[in-house]
Amino acid sequence: MGDFLDRAGAAVGDDGRLPLGSMPGWDVFPFEREGLRARALTEYADPEPDRRKARDDCRTCSALEDAAQLLHTGDRLAVVRPAATSLPFVANVVTREHVLIDDLDDDGHVELGRLVARTYAAVQALDGVGNVHITKWENGSGHFSMNVMARPRGVLQLRGSNLPVWADMLPDIPQDEYDERARAVRAALS
Ligand SMILES: [Zn+2]
Incomplete structure (x- = not known):
């Protein structure tokens, strides 16, 4: 160092x-x-500092308990979405408990690989999606989390690693549009 x-x-x-x-x-x-x-x-x-955190005031735990934000529940992992987004769709593949990727065993790795690939496919299949980017930042929630982010089709200026920076500046999409896409992703993951 x-x-x-x-x-x-x-x-x-x-x-x-x-x-x-x-x-x-x-x-x-x-x-x-x-x-x-x-x-x-x-x-x-x-x-x-330890990245494993307690459940107190945890936004991911809240999302897991919110039927509107929950998209899929697996054995160790689940798929949730943020309450709002400026992108066509965002899904997060997360551990159901406060467990990091460091703590997953091989069965957990298999579940993770399948769930990330299925979530990618479900988001990519939505209308109006040009490409889907996947990241792992995980700086502090206590959950392992991979972000699956859809770029709007044709908006090439948003492509690549700066997509979350653009997303931070853009206005949120209409909630009914977001909810409709969530229903399609939920169905694809069921
Ligand atoms: Zn939590």
């Missing part, structure tokens, strides 16, 4: 910030290079 921080420290400018990389040059990058600057490197924790 020391080597990593030494290298990073050697790369920052006089203002303590890393120079911008190549991404601001991508045509899918949401921001213009002019006026853009990196945050100063500050966070460092060793040991890191």
